[in-house]
Amino acid sequence: MKKTITYGKHFIDQDDIDAVVDVLKHKNLTQGGEVESFENAVAEFVGAKYAVAMSSWTAGLHMANLALGIKKGDSVITSPITFVATSNSVIYCNAKPVFSDIDNITINLCPKKLEQTINDNPDVKAIIPVHYGGVSCDMESISQLAKKYNLFIIEDAAHALGARHSDGSMVGSCKFSDMTGFSFHPVKSIAAGEGGMITTNNYDIYKTLLRLRSHGINKLDDAFINKELSKTKETSNPWYYEMQELGFNYRITDIQCALGKSQLNKLDTFINKRKYLVDRYDKAFSNLNFINPIQKEFRAVSSHHIYVVRINFEKIKKSRAEVMNLLKNAGIITQVHYIPVTSQPYYANLKYITEEYKNSLEYYKECLTLPLYFSLTDEDQDYVINQLKGVLE
Ligand SMILES: Cc1ncc(COP(=O)(O)O)c(C=O)c1O
Numbered sequence: 001m002k003k004t005i006t007y008g009k010h011f012i013d014q015d016d017i018d019a020v021v022d023v024l025k026h027k028n029l030t031q032g033g034e035v036e037s038f039e040n041a042v043a044e045f046v047g048a049k050y051a052v053a054m055s056s057w058t059a060g061l062h063m064a065n066l067a068l069g070i071k072k073g074d075s076v077i078t079s080p081i082t083f084v085a086t087s088n089s090v091i092y093c094n095a096k097p098v099f100s101d102i103d104n105i106t107i108n109l110c111p112k113k114l115e116q117t118i119n120d121n122p123d124v125k126a127i128i129p130v131h132y133g134g135v136s137c138d139m140e141s142i143s144q145l146a147k148k149y150n151l152f153i154i155e156d157a158a159h160a161l162g163a164r165h166s167d168g169s170m171v172g173s174c175k176f177s178d179m180t181g182f183s184f185h186p187v188k189s190i191a192a193g194e195g196g197m198i199t200t201n202n203y204d205i206y207k208t209l210l211r212l213r214s215h216g217i218n219k220l221d222d223a224f225i226n227k228e229l230s231k232t233k234e235t236s237n238p239w240y241y242e243m244q245e246l247g248f249n250y251r252i253t254d255i256q257c258a259l260g261k262s263q264l265n266k267l268d269t270f271i272n273k274r275k276y277l278v279d280r281y282d283k284a285f286s287n288l289n290f291i292n293p294i295q296k297e298f299r300a301v302s303s304h305h306i307y308v309v310r311i312n313f314e315k316i317k318k319s320r321a322e323v324m325n326l327l328k329n330a331g332i333i334t335q336v337h338y339i340p341v342t343s344q345p346y347y348a349n350l351k352y353i354t355e356e357y358k359n360s361l362e363y364y365k366e367c368l369t370l371p372l373y374f375s376l377t378d379e380d381q382d383y384v385i386n387q388l389k390g391v392l393e
Contacts, residue, residue, distance in 0.1 A: 023258045027254055031254070038257035049200070050206035054250045060196040060197070062248075063198070063209050072093075075123040076090040078128040080360040101357045102360050105297065110359075111145065118149050127142060127152070130156040133304075135301070139175075158185075168301075174199055174201050180199050181198045190263035193255075217241050224242055278372070282296065309367075310368075326391045327391060339364060
């Protein structure tokens with residue numbers, strides 16, 4: 001059977017399997033100690049005070065917006081070059097996602113354009129910068145804007161567990177934001193099957209997220225509203241709980257968290273190998289003017305989630321579809337990250353989106369994601385490089 005080289009893939013070793021089997025055999029499958037243990041491990045890794053894990057980062061994004069009080073009448077700014085989940089989360093809260101074009105070099109929100117977008121939208125309450133490909137946005141500039149205009153920041157770090165901001169601080173430390181969220185979908189830095197986590201240094205946000213994750217039911221030391229119902233004489237009623245706000249079942253299982261925690265132990269190894277492969281790609285393409293790897297200036301601080309090249313398909317006189325199909329015939333799966341969210345029919349139907357996102361559209365026309373994952377061998381990578389060169393030359 002012909003081998004297939006995918007664009008991204010998780011890596012599972014015996015430690016991961018043992019960690020999961022241990023939960024299956026000896027521990028609670030859900031609402032046990034593995035969730036908190038994984039939360040503590042991630043909080044410590046990124047240097048944040050608190051962490052809350054949930055069923056997916058999409059669920060996390062929904063809760064993050066709610067925790068900031070985002071509601072009907074509010075607007076939230078994000079990038080067109082992201083996965084639809086980022087802006088969908090704003091719509092879940094009946095608020096309005098507003099888009100600001102990317103910078104051509106970082107492929108992230110452009111602080112200068114962002115200030116213009118803020119000025120054009122008086123209802124803006126928050127910004128969701130997306131650390132595309134594992135490269136942090138210019139968070140110093142974005143947080144200065146947030147302070148100037150009194151806005152919240154939720155960092156979408158689905159691609160960026162293990163990445164650093166330009167000042168060397170870890171993405172997730174929330175040095176420049178109210179919250180940061182990660183995804184543990186199998187193509188991400190570490191896998192938990194599905195799963196997400198939010199880090200924050202704000203105790204009130206932390207407590208709100210814990211409640212929203214589990215139906216809006218009070219937790220730990222939350223004060224009861226009906227104090228008289230919570231006690232018989234002076235003794236606490238053991239069955240008593242209160243739902244004080246509308247929440248969800250966005251919980252993650254202990255099985256997933258055991259896997260996530262075991263994977264976290266390997267994160268540095270994963271990122272180092274990705275960096276090694278990225279350097280090999282960079283070297284292989286360095287003399288070819290028709291293949292332009294993106295974000296080359298940020299190799300030292302990136303988590304290397306994806307390896308994307310820009311190709312002027314018009315100039316090489318082959319369409320991207322042709323190139324992708326030729327590679328597919330050779331057993332190589334490539335991808336496109338992303339179709340601008342603003343071009344999706346659902347968003348195009350939101351009649352207020354009238355702006356042309358020039359850089360995002362141009363980027364979309366040219367981008368191609370090549371295979372990059374921990375277990376990609378030198379030999380397979382050389383095969384990808386040679387096939388791509390062959391197809392393009
Ligand atoms: C930028 C971005 N934001 C949000 C998400 C949603 O994360 P999840 O799949 O954990 O719900 C993803 C996942 O692909 C993503 O890439």
